[in-house]
Amino acid sequence: MTPPSRSSFARTDTLALAAGILLLVDLLRVWLPSIITIFGQAASTPAELMGAFAFAWFAVPFALVRFARRVSFVAAAGLATARLALVFVHGGQPQLYVASAGLFCGLVWLAATAARGGSAVPGVPLGLAAAALQHAALDTVDLSWRAWWWAAPVVLIEALIFLWYCWKPAPDPSHGGGWLLAGPAMLLTGMFVLSPPVVAMGFGGLHDRVVGQPPPFVPQVVFGLAVLAFLISSLSVRSNWSAVERWGRAGFLLLGTLLAAWPEPATGSWAATAVVPIFLASILGSALAAARRPAPRPSGYPVLTGMLIFAVGAIGYYAAFDIGYPNFWVPVAVASVPAWFLIRGPAETSAAPADSPALSFRVAAIAAVVCLAVPLAGVSFRPAPAGAASAGGLRLVAYNIRMGFGLDGTFRPDTAAKAIAEQHPDVVVLSEVDRAWLLNGGHDDLQALSRRLGLRYLFAPAADQYWGDAVMTNLPVVRSESIRLSRAGAPTGAQALGVLVEYGDRRLAVVSTHIQPPPDAEPLVQVGEIAEFATRFAEGNPAVIAGDLNIEPGGPALRAFADAGWADGFARFRPVRTFPADAPAKEIDHMLVNGLTCTAVTVGTAVTSDHALIAATLT
Template sequence: MMKPMLRGDLLSKLDIGLPEIFPAVGLPALALVFGLQSIRSLVAGLTWTLGDTYSLGAPILGAVALLIFGASFLAGPLRRRLSYRHLILFSLGSLILFRLFLQFWHGLPLLTVVWAGLAVIALVIFLPIYLDEVRREGNAAMPLFAGGFLGGIVLDTLLYGGAGTYDLVWQQTPLPIIVTVINAGLLVGLVFKYLENHNDSASFNFKGKAGAWLAIGPFIFLQLIILQNIPALTTLTGWGTNGAFLWIIVSQAFGIMAAYYFHSLQEDTIYFITLFSAGILLTFSLFPYLSGWPGAILLFLGQIAASQLFFAIVTGMASGSRRSGALSLPISNGIGMTLLMVFILGYYASYQIALPYNNSILLALAAVLVAGGAMTSLRHMGPRLRIGHRQWSQSLIAVIAAVILPVALLFTTPAVSAGTDTGFPLRIATYNLHNGFSAEGTLNLEALALDIEESGADVVALQEISRGWLVSGRVDMLEWLSQRLNMPYYFGPSSGPFWGNAILSRYPIASAVNIPLPSEGLPLERSFIAAILEINGRNFQVIAVHLHHVADDSDIRVEQVSALLSFYGNTARTVIMGDFNAEPNDPEIKLMRAAGLRDVLLSIEPPPAYTFRSDDPFQRIDYIWVSPDLTWSEVSLTTGTASDHHGVIATVNDPSP
């Protein structure tokens, strides 16, 4: 009688060369790049095109989102009616086509949302179909798929970080177009190469221990919201975009190599490492917004832990571990993708309506599901890995190649010039940037930069500054504008660490503080920035503010204005700028006048200087106020619809010696 072999004694040999590795790794990697770009475009489009421009309510937006991600449940029925070859061509062909539409489309923003939605549908159908076929190809195929998927996240981060966090989807300049077309060409080539060497099978078997795959949605959620989020790390550490970019790329690369190494160890060690990784990811999810080095180190460890857990989920579904009676792969994938959308909606809904939870609890819940998926999958763990020296050498070369771009940007990107004191007159402006989106619902930072540039402003108060919010394209608006305009900044978060107000200044900022405004019970909290500039060797105070936005809540704004005026205290040489969300005859504005502050826009009225809405102006809610000792001239508004507000611009002088 033959002695049974222990699972821990089984080995999956990965000592294969690049010609075999590249299609197996490259196909899921490049598909995921297009998929993640499309998801970010879709989420932003749902928020700003459908939600803001077309005024669709949260229930309708939620239904649309769930319909798109719920299309993943169609993978099973489609596989029963179409051959594997036809379904792969259909899903990947659709992903490539609609991602190219996103890049080249210049028309109605509504269709941008349609193209993004169709691209996402193609991705969520492709994943379970492809993964189930990979399970048939032997135990070595699953680790390659895991590496390809994680490599896709690295490649997506490289493209995203290399573009200064301003996703290629939103840019129609030559370089983003060329990069996208190359990506599409490579993916097309890999598809046909893969199908050429693949024997199509009429049979399929989605059954098996695939329940762990429902963690795919929570895993992607963690990546999109925090682990892959360069602006978030930039804001928390103050490192700058390129420093944060390099740190995240290194953590991702280490995560992949660590996952392969851990799964080459003995079975008991793999269990221990997976359990330890679960603890690390849960710890990170409970403290995702730590600032400085502690936050950076915890993110580094969290990324490595997440990679290990994902690797465990995938390798635990190897063909040798199939068993009946579990969730099928398409059902698990459908649940996972639905969870992804529910988590995203739940995370950002807390900024719109009062909910009985802190949105960071969703990060912890996602981490629990990823950890649970890994531990469940390990119960049916496939063979350990045996990786040759050649593969480790190739991996090291890949890591070096991955860090070249962020290192190059770190050392070649010119630093923003420090402000200089050029004296009076001082050109100032206030501009609500609408989270970077035009009145039509398109992310266009260049148009905003041109408005600021053409204003000639030396100091700009900015409102609705998003630094890594997924619903706003996950771009770091402030870092991008600071680099583009060569203007240093001070950022004042108001609702969470990644959204608030800012001041751009060509003059030295001697000091600045961010002070919360009364916001008890409000989903979207408010604050104001008080900065001291040095002009002619004397202090000049600039206050940038954004008040509560609900039209009927004047009482809240009165309370906020009272707090603002208490801080102001009739200080000479002061300008107060911002979006007050109130019209000239409202009580909160009367308080500003009663304090002796002067409204510069009165210089060009009548007719009323309406600042909102830029595509159909009907009210004045943006203001520049100056203290009684200052004079002003050359008052104007920005034109166009780069934001849903018009900016207010004025020249200020100090007549005192």
């Protein structure tokens, strides 16, 4: 019997690594939001304790590096089992600890794979690309949150492919490097480079900080080209880069990451359009290719160090919104790791190993078809239904969706959309809308709800350019505008989004906002800014301010609104409790009206957020 060739062994290792990275990325899309929503308990858990819990799962595998190869297949089986279990295990402590156990097993398996001496390339970039394409094909709502009867077979097939190739690894893999870049590449691709919502937002148009819906197909095509550029550049190794080219690539990687992370949308929108994602993807792929240097003494420590960088970067970026420090530098600091590999350049003798898959024209053509066709699978081809004014008045829904996650830490866009649709709204005002945050799974909440409800949307960023407030409607929109609100001591940013709609033969101004009060103080500064903006924006038309205002009836903030001419629309219906959603006790979601009256006030019962939705008819 002829033994398998070295190329077949290398291909086996490559496919095992790619399949494992796919499972690990999908698992992280559940584990990361579970840390915030389940362990963090909506910011009620001290940040220090939450951070220590999260970092522990990345630190403990370091103690097992010496034994990792002995338990490699067991760890691989643990990763695959946990990933499959998360299709069925939703919510609460079971979800948190199944995801945590899967993460631990995945990191041990990664350390064992690196310790065997193989290269991280092309397996890691192939896995990251596969995860991004699957995420796009599922319209950013991952398999964990889909109907189990079809999601489970898909995950099972992925897990079996992974375990099949892990069962008989190459006995003598060629030594290679690049493992330190696995974590930074995972963070940068998830946040900016291979994130479908980030690319789509760049084509939504920008006017007074308001982002609308992108044109059909164009963002998906650009996203596919970015994935293709990432793959091709990561599989190509050149040893004749000049110093100018090496420093230029590193500089563009750092500059592009800075633009993508910059909090001001005027800059960030450019960073999310066609050119920058494609070039960023190409340069990050080049860094992975340059990092593939011979590793004479293979070890699992570099890959675990890279994953620790991932954890520090992810948690450090998002913790800023609670603690209050500028965080745009965090992704730039992470990008400095691949930038260093770019400056260092590939080794003179590190041409593509003979046992790696050749990047032939046929392979490139197949990759192009896959990268362009798969993202389009997530596009709804059904046009949104035309809006029509309700006979008894305009029906308005206000809902703080908490990035789409319920109190139990589950992501239920179908249930949330059904709860909103039951109110038959003409206009929907949304708070805490997440368009691409990796910490919350990289979902596009607004796109998911928009397609399920058949409503167009306008989005305005607040904390950064990917998190804020929105208005959904099919009524004709005359104009829109957004202003940044003063923080006045609050760590998280806020804004006010005005949308002027035509309702029958009248015009009505809707202002969506989410007040972020300063610690132990009333948000009187923001109240004054919102009232002044809404009055100016309405231009004498009837108007409503709606959203999660984080103020109580009878308090000085609500009196300040009244003094500015904005009446409490719920005054005749008090108490109108909306928080927390499972047992409402607080009245912090409001509708303030000028020239309008609220009737038929309804508090929803769906627990798809930490707030209950509130609906009213405006006459």
